[in-house]
Amino acid sequence: MNGCMKTGKPQISVLMAVYEPRMDWLKEQLLSLNAQTYPNLKLYIRDDCSPAVPFEEIQSCVQDCIRAFPYEIRRNEENLGSNGTFERLTQEAEGDCFAYCDQDDVWLPEKLEVLEKTITGSGALLVCSDMHIIDSNGDQTADSITKVRRHHKFMSGKGLAKDLLVSNFVTGCTMLVQAAMAKAAIPFCPYMVHDHYIALWCAERGEVISLPQQLVNYRLHAGNQTNLMAGVKDKASYGKVRIDLMLARMQWLKDYFPCSKELKQTINDALVWARARKQNWEHHGGTRLVWKYRRFSILPSVSEMVLKYVPDSLFMKTIQLARKNYI
Structure with missing residues (x-):
């Protein structure tokens, strides 16, 4: 040394x-x-x-x-x-x-x-x-x-x-x-x-x-941890990787992240959005709140309202376009 x-x-x-x-x-x-x-x-x-x-x-x-x-x-x-x-x-x-x-x-x-x-x-x-x-x-x-x-x-x-x-x-x-x-x-x-x-x-x-x-x-190679849509193989895995993880993040930040009153309110709003995304994806409502708080990420907010209805084959074609940076 x-x-x-x-x-x-x-x-x-x-x-x-x-x-x-x-x-x-x-x-x-x-x-x-x-x-x-x-x-x-x-x-x-x-x-x-x-x-x-x-x-x-x-x-x-x-x-x-x-x-x-x-x-x-x-x-x-x-x-x-x-x-x-x-x-x-x-x-x-x-x-x-x-x-x-x-x-x-x-x-x-x-x-x-x-x-x-x-x-x-x-x-x-x-x-x-x-x-x-x-x-x-x-x-x-x-x-x-x-x-x-x-x-x-x-x-x-x-x-x-x-x-x-x-x-x-x-x-x-x-x-x-x-x-x-x-x-x-x-x-x-x-x-x-x-x-x-x-x-x-x-x-x-x-x-x-x-x-x-x-x-x-x-x-950039196939093994990168942060590749676009990493871990998404079908609609079920998308829900776990892209929606459940975001919900868990916002809940953790709400519970543990020390921050200003202003940011705390923003985290609370983001948590409402994340919960609504999960409800929407699972066909349990939530669509109105996803739209209301779409400012947090407009593309998934809008696309998930449609993609939850499509078959896995068409869904994965959309994911491939995202991975290729087309959308």
């Missing part, structure tokens, strides 16, 4: 969760971390009990690739999932800012230097950026996440929590967050991906900034 030079710069800790990594992709990611131009880094890695990839192989890869700064690598005692693993990393890491890292992307060398300059100069609680999109072979397929996710709209400023309740514009591998804020957000909401919840936490408490620069080569 290498020593860390005294640079006078805030320490950025990179938090990486690993599970069943494809080793060539993991090596690319690690080498891109090692090539970062920012001078004060530490890497924390946790393997989430990968069943087929030996922990010793992951350790060896890290040892071979990371030479520019210190690192710690551990293995979970039991499988925690990505949210649980990132929460554990957030608890144990030290430093001034945290950068969350996947196992299959490639970071541009200046990524952390640009993000740190922005967060330090602005006083923002969290900054994020755009991304290049690459495929399984590493070839660029798009020059922005907005080209492959039609509804992804970057935002900057204060008072953005209401905009983050349902949809997220902060992709975890692009964000830098003040460490104290990330630690204060624990426990993470179990019904939100870690980056989404941290973004919501920060947005309720201060400024969030989105940069237009592409600072990551984001690898």
Whole structure:
């Protein structure tokens, strides 16, 4: 383990969760971390009990690739999932800012230097950026996440929590967050991906900034956890993945998320909307309330009123159009 030079710069800790990594992709990611131009880094890695990839192989890869700064690598005692693993990393890491890292992307060398300059100069609680999109072979397929996710709209400023309740514009591998804020957000909401919840936490408490620069080569492939309509195989699974999960999220936020009176009312309204979506999908009413609160997400609000009547075959054709970014 290498020593860390005294640079006078805030320490950025990179938090990486690993599970069943494809080793060539993991090596690319690690080498891109090692090539970062920012001078004060530490890497924390946790393997989430990968069943087929030996922990010793992951350790060896890290040892071979990371030479520019210190690192710690551990293995979970039991499988925690990505949210649980990132929460554990957030608890144990030290430093001034945290950068969350996947196992299959490639970071541009200046990524952390640009993000740190922005967060330090602005006083923002969290900054994020755009991304290049690459495929399984590493070839660029798009020059922005907005080209492959039609509804992804970057935002900057204060008072953005209401905009983050349902949809997220902060992709975890692009964000830098003040460490104290990330630690204060624990426990993470179990019904939100870690980056989404941290973004919501920060947005309720201060400024969030989105940069237009592409600072990551984001690898989109079949195994991505956040693929569009991931887990949807038929109408029943759509209800569980897209409707029940949203209902559970809003109930958890209502019960546990500390926030202003204004946001609490917005969460209450979103909970009414989420319950009505479930009633509508199960043909138990709710249509009027779904329409009334359609502002939370107009496309599912409107489309579910129709799609609940169509057969699974036609329903899945619609889902395929959504996955291809056509709707």
